[in-house]
Each structure stands twice: as structure tokens, then as C-alpha cells.
Amino acid sequence: MDKSWMLARKGTTQYNDKCKAFVEFAVSNCTAANGKIYCSCKYCRNNQRHSTYYVFAHLTGGMRMSPGYILWYMHGETAISGPVPGRYLNPVATDATAGSTEQGGGTKQGRGTELGGDMHAMLRGYHDTCFPFDVFLIGVTIPLYVVHSVNEPLNIWDLIAIVVSVCGIIVAYHADTQLHDFVTRNSKQKELGKPMVPNLDKGLWNYSRHPNYFGEQLWWWGLVIFAWNLGHGWTFFGALINSMCLAYVTKLVEDRMLKQDYRAEAYRIYQKTTSVWIPWFRSSTIGGKDKSN
Template sequence: MSSFSSMLMSSSGSSVTSNPATGREKWEWGAREDWRFADMRRQYGKHWWWISFIAVYFSQQIFLMGICLPLYVVHSVNKPLNIWDLVAAGVCLCGIVIAYFADTQLHNFVTRNSKLKELGKPMVLNLDRGLWQYSRHPNYFGEQLWWWGLVIFAWNLGHGWTFVGSLINSMCLAYVTVLVEQRMLKQEYRAEAYRLYQKTTSVWVPWFRSSAIAVKDKDT
């Protein structure tokens, strides 16, 4: 069991390091600051450093320990593989694949818009192709599948309580989703298009898009 989960962890790590989205800054120190840090600094002024330490750095260590609890169980309990382990592995693998392609498509979209901006051409307002046609945040959905797949492993070993870490992580990611969408709506050039995108496309779980015409008729 432990070697099986280690293979999945290696696959997940490889998908992250080989993804072009992770190298978009070319690993240059300070090449780009995360917009959430910039907002935090503006909001809290001189107190931002210790607030960010607690809210971001320290809390993330707690979250990491929480979401990794299923791995502790997997490496501590010796039990033969069964059908539920295969289900868990399938969920984890689906999460890896979805997150990889979603991040790759997002990277290509951002890169293309950057080039269009440099050339003085109109940018594409929204990414609504590929996986992003069925979900507004397919990368988040893939990530959640991965962590909840690990929970299935632990549940099958009699330690279902380890879901707590993944649940808190999902709640935090839901909050991040709200922040991201609020930021998108603050960008005037794409606000109207993004509102329509919100009305026609699922937030996390991929699903078929609603008709834009039907949405407009409903609003009127």
C-alpha cells in the first residue's frame, strides 16, 4: 500500500514540476509578486508582515499536516489492496490529469494575451476553451480530486476522520475562488464577459455550459 501511494505522489510531483505553468517566471527570484500579497500589504499597511506570516506561512504548515494525514495512515497501516484502493487511485489520477491540463491551458492563455498586449492587439477576454469550457476553475477541481482521493485510501483503512484536513483545504480554496472571481470582475475590460461566463459555466465541477441566450432571456 505504501509503495502504491508513493508512486501516486511521484506522479503528482512530476506533473507539477513538468507543467509549463510552474515555470512561467523562469524561476527568477521576485520576477512576479502574487497579487494576493500585494492586496494584503495595501490592506494592512505596516502590520502586513506579521499578518501574512500567520495567515499564509504558518497556517499553510498546519494545512499541509492536515491534508497529509491520509498519507500518514497509508504508511502506518499494513493492509492488502482491495477495490476501494483502486477507486482511490482512480480519483487521484483523474485529479492529477485534470489539474495538469487545466494549468497548461491557463498558462497558454496568459502567454498568448501577454504577446497580444505587447503587439498592441486586443486581448482575449476569457479562457473558455478546453477544460475551462466546462468549469471556471478546473485546476482547483483537479487539485481537490487529488486530496479527496487520498482520503478514500485512509477511509478504507478505517481512518475516515482524516477527511478533516481535506475539508478545511476545500473551504479555503472556496474562499480563494471568491477572491479570484472578485478580482476578475474588477477588471473593467472583461467584467461584462466574465459575468456572462459565471452565469453559463459551472464553478468547480465540470458540467455542460448553459446557453447564453437562455441566460439572457431569464434575466429579462
């Protein structure tokens, strides 16, 4: 199937039609008794099954299709077929003469070229989709390794670390749940031809522009407290790298929000009145500056 649309601008007719075709393809290969299929949006990343309605809502809503997933192995595809996004093209594999042998005046495409193209695309997909999460995982597991390796009785610092970590999990869960519900409602509004809500500024999102990121960082730094208490303060490096990566991701997300015409102005006001990460009371827009705490 054609996959060149996966990096197309979200919200276009082409993108939505291709998402619909993907869902239909996934349904045709679905083996689950309940008919639910794996969702390939950037949030779910094929870890969760949903109804076709919700999968389509995720892909066309705020999440979009994960661009690195070009071999749809979770949906019945065994080999890459059709055009793929330009950034994943393998110049060798796309050369019609690569790996070919002349036999009786004809040209036969070598199987090695096909496999090479698939492998190249899979590696690019891993780099773009999975590698960043592997970095996060390493940062998180370093203090966990220390906790597992050092045998010491619990003390007050361990209790503080538990409270911080658990609070982080709770905040991230509720923030992501509120975001998921918001995206789903907006997608339904769009399907019905009704105006969409520009920004999520209710619940935890009333106090922070990225409360889910704040929750994640509480979790990471809570684990560091565990390791620091055991004499391994150097493990803060993993959490620091994760926080730096998340700061970069935050900038990318906000730049993308400002490029969407229907929400740009509302989001600029949201930036001026609402904290970036750390939840705090909203300020007035009069003479206000972008919050950066």
C-alpha cells in the same frame, strides 16, 4: 528598494515599471549560468526559474507579485530597504526614535530596531503567503499518515482511490498549464499593444470555470478514500477544510475578475453558462442562472 507598489492595482504604469525594476534587480544579483531568475508571482512563489521575459509576464499578467515577499532574499537582498506596503509596516520600526540612544548630542539608530522591522515583515509575509498553504498541507498529509501507519493489503477501494487521485493530478496539471499559456499569451498581446482575450474558455476551461481547483479536490478526496478504507474516516476533516478554503478562494478570484473592466461583461456570461468546479457541458445564456455545482 521601494516595495510600496506591491499592493498597487495591477496593470497601472507604476506597477509595471516597478515590476521591471524588480526584474532588473534580480538579474543584477543572478548567479545562475543560464541567466534565469526565480519567479515571485503567486503561482511560482520562488520555486521555479524563468527567463526575464516570462517573469515579467507573470508579474504583470494574471498572477501579480506575491505581496508577502517583501524581503527579496531569493534575489540577493539581505535586509529590507525602502518603503514597504502599508499592511506590512511595523509601527515600532518606523518610529525614528525607537531603539535609539543619545551619544554626544546625536541620535544613533539601534540595530535591534532594524532586525525587529525585518522580523515583523517576514512574519507578516509568512502569514499572508505561506500559512494558507500550510493549512492545505496538513489537510493532505493526515490521510497519508494513516496510509503510512496502517499495514493492510490492497483492495478494490484502494484502486478506486488511486484512480481518483491520479485523475485529480492530471486534471489540475492540464488546467494549470492551459491557464499559464493563456496568461502568457495575453501578456505578450498587451506588450504589443494588441487587445487581450477577456477570459479563458477553451480546453478544460470550456467545461468548468475552475478546473484546476476541481483537480486539486479530486486529489484530496482520493487520499481520504485511502484512509477511510483503513478505518480512519475521520480524516475527511482535512479535505473538508481544504475544500471550504478553496470555495472562499474561488469567490475571491471571481470577484476580482468582475472588477476588471475589460473582462467583466464576458465573465458574467461565462458564469451563467459554465459550471463553477465540476466539469459539465455549457448551457445557454438565455434565462440562465449562475451555475453553482
